[in-house]
Amino acid sequence: MTSEHDLQTLLKNCADEPIRIPGAIQPHGVLLTVDEATWTVQQVSANAQSLLADAPAPQSGQPLSGWLGNEPSERLRERLLSESLDEINPMSLRIGDQTVDGLIHRHDGLLFIELEPVQADPAAVGRSLDQRLTRTLRRLQSAKTLSALYEISVTEIRALTGYDRVLIYRFQEAGHGQVIAESATSELDAYQGLFFPASDIPEQARELYRLNWLRIIPDAAYVPVPMVPALRPDTGQPLDMAYAVLRSVSPIHCQYMQNMDVRSSMSISLLKDDRLWGLISCGNRQPLRVPPALRVACETIGQVLSMQISALEELNAQRQRQAKGGLLNLLANAMAEADGDVYHGLIEQAEDVLALVDAGGLAVVIEDQVHLFGQCPSAEQVKALQTWVQASDSVVTTDSLGALYEPARAYSRVASGLLAFSLPKPVDNAVLWFRPEQKESVQWSGNPDMSKVVVGNRLQPRESFEVWKQQVDGTARQWDVGDVYAVSDLRRSALESDLSRQVLREKDAVRARDELVAVVSHDLRSPLTAIVMQCGMMQRLIAADVSPASKRLNSAIDTLQRATARMTNLLEDLLDTAKIEAGRYSIAPQAVEISQLFEDAWSLLTPLALNKFIDLTFSGEPELKVMADPERMFQVLSNLVGNAIKFTPKEGLISVTATLEGDFVAVSIVDSGAGIAPDQLPHVFERYWRIREGNPSGTGLGLYISQGIVKAHGGELTASSALGVGSVFRFTVPVAKPS
Known part of the structure; x- marks a missing residue:
């Protein structure tokens, strides 16, 4: 007996079988690989002399003309230079006194030439085939339903090729496949409707089906023909035959065919969105060769069938979507108009929500509340399931919930099928549809x-x-594409309604904050003004008194005045900040001379600079004007220069310059201070930034407000700095156009 571990090892070895590099071909043709740079043969199948009578003994490095003859070799070379491979394939070559069919492809730096003996008059076969292919394609394009399309396909391909059986095999999500259409001789057992396990076609074999439209085995009892030499002479590696029609197949597959009483087979791939959707599988009890021209016709049928399947499936999905459109609009409006959470709109329309996807049960989770309708698991079970659903950022769909979520096996009777979604909110939420178990064989x-x-x-x-x-237990009736579309669309509507509510809530919060700041600022201004006035009166009353008590009182009044002034500045900054954040910061721009701004700033700030023996200079191009609000622009300039004075050590240098740069005037404030640390520089324009040493009393709003003022003018404020060298603050303002 073989242990389970040993069996799994053998299965893995089977899955890893090197089917791309078998080192051999099937014997009904000849394979040559050619280096196009030198036009010499690299490898050749050992049976070459049986088809090419005048060919030399198989070996590497011989010119292709030695195998095909000078004229056929040169003709092939000319066509490869002037035509695409699609135009060349399949092609006929006259080699000596016989005609061969050729298929050409390029792969891994080599030219692959596959030759097969001609079975009939190519011209006669071509005329007859063109007529039959045209009729088949016309019938395929006339099909109105998928079942009719499948039936036409298997019937026409069997009539074209002569196989005993032609069927369409569709892959399921779990990997296994089902026969969905069949045409066969009456003495054969019917396969239609049967399932085949995924292990019948390993994953790597499916990948080759995806890469190649067609694979053929004329006789499963063949003896493989080795390549000579066995390895590529240029790389020393096995030859990759992934795209070779003659490639030898797995011995396990050949045995599989013979166990099915099949000697010859042909498979045509069906693709959808570059995925392997299924196969057209042809089988015959006796050896059967299908010539290249007929195989190309079958490839064409497979390609057209693939497109028709996609088109009809999309048409069906569109019809299902349209059928649910009215109900989706009703539910979207209910969510938009619902009081509280958007999900309350679904709760009020629970019957319609159930009908949307023909579900047996519905659960709506809103924070700690679970609302159940129809046949559902318990509230506790739904709450646990909701946590699992919320881990996904898209719609969750399954007809075998217990296979994906172990706890669901306890309630498979009512909820083997699940369609669900949640919204990206920090609170627990979800909408879940359930379908009951549907036992079947x-x-x-x-x-x-x-x-x-x-x-x-x-x-x-x-x-x-x-x-x-x-x-089969634990499965429900499958959700169709219309169901999944409907739930996806409902989730989108719920997300839009929820985001709209969040925006409104944020706007209300900002408005309430602005109103609060305005009220507080207004109500505080009056007592602050009274304090300042009273301080002035007290100072005048004690001005003549030079007693120690009067001096202490005068010092206390000075402290009170400074605190009051600071509080007043803070209120002004808070009001400006609120306006900037609300997008309501207004300016009244007019033509302003830069020299006047500089003169006003010099008058205000020079005494501060002189106290620290700082050399403060202002310079600008003559007659330079900007479009700016004079009061607001002076606020920016005095804030930036005042900061430079504050953080520049004694006897330092500060230069303020203005230059014309296109449609803007650039003002730069350069200081010789200690500089700003690299980790702090990106944050200097953030609210409440006051990390630099020596600025414990700042509000942290000056630079933030300055940036808002500059942006309101349509300019930009930036900062650069180097430790130990200094900082540069630079802002731009639109230039005033000459009137």
Whole structure:
């Protein structure tokens, strides 16, 4: 007996089988690989002389003309230079006294040439094939339903190729597949509706199906033909035959075919959005060769069928979406108009929400409240499930909830199917639809648990394909594309309504804050003014008194006046900040001379600079004017220069310059202070930034307000600094145009 561990090891080895690099081909043709730089053969199949009678003994490095002849080789070379591979394939070549069919492709730096003997008159076959292909494509394009499309496809391909059986095999999400259409001779057992386990087609084999539209095995009992030499001469690596039609296939697959009583097969890939959607699978009880031209026709059918499947599926989905449009609008309006949370709108329309996706139960979670309608798990179970759902940032959909969420197995009877979503809010929330368990029997082609057997420590494909019925529990009726679309659209509407409410709440909060700041500022101004006036009167009364008590009182009054002035400045800054944040900061721009701004700033700030023996200079281009609010621009200039004086050591230098730069005037304040640390520089314009040493008394709003004023003028305020060198604050203001 083989242990479970050993069996899993063998299965993994099977999945990792090097099917891209078998080192051999099927014997019904010849493969040559060519280095196009030198036009020499790198590798050739060992049977080359059987098809190419005048060919030399297989070896590397010989010119291609030695195998094909001078004229065919040169003709091929000319076509490769002037035409695309799609135009060339398939092509006929006259080599010696025989005609061969050729397929050409490029891969991994090599030219692959695959040659097969011609079976019939190419011209006659081509005329007949063109007519039949045209008829088939016309019938495919006329199909109005998917079932009709499938039926036409299998019938036409079987008539074209002569296979005993042609079926369409669709892959399911879990990896297994189901036969959804079939055309076969009457003596064969029917496969339609049967499921095949995922292990019948390993993942790497599916990838090759995705890369290649067609694969063919004329005779599963073939003996592989090795490549000569075995490895690539240029790299020393095995030859990658991922795109080679003649590539030898896995011996396990050949045995699998023979166990099914199939000697010849052809598979045509069906793709949707570059994913492997399914296969058209053809099988015959006797060896059967399909010539290249007919195979290309089958590829064309597969490509058209792929497009038609996508188009009809999208049409069906569109019809389902349209059918739910009215209900979705009703629910969107209910959420938009609901009081409180948007989900209350769904609670009020619970029957419509259930009908939207034909669910058996509905749960709506709003923070600590769970609202249940129809057949649902308990409130506690829903609350736990909601936590699992909230981990996803999209719609959650499954018809086997217990397979994904273990606790759900306890209530599979009422909730084996789940459609759900939550909104990105910090509180618990979710809308969940449930469908009850729907017990059913699934018919497999053979026992899926016996898909692989071990004989003599080697993995062998299963031998039995008799119908095997399996009872399936814990599954619900599948949600269709219309259901998923409806829930996705409902989530979008809920998100829009919720965001709209958040914006309104934030606007209300900002308005309330602004009103509070305005009221507080207004109510505080009067007592502050009274304090200042009273301080002035007290100072005048004690001006003539030089007693120690009067001096102490005078000092206390000075302190009180400074505190009052600071509080007044803070109120002004808070009002400016509120206006900036609310986007209501107004300015009254007019033409202002830069020299006048500089003169006013010099008069105010020079005494402060002289107290520290700082050399403060103002310079600007003559007759330079800006469009600015004089009071606000003076506020910016005095704030920036005042900061420079405050943080520049004694006997330092501060220069203020103004230059014309296109449509703007740039004003730079350069100081020789200690500079700003690199980790602090990005934050200097943030509210309440006052981390620099020596500024414990600042409000931390000056630079923030200055930036808001400059932006209101349409300019930009920036800062740069280097420790030990100094800082540069630079702002721009629109230039005043000559009147």
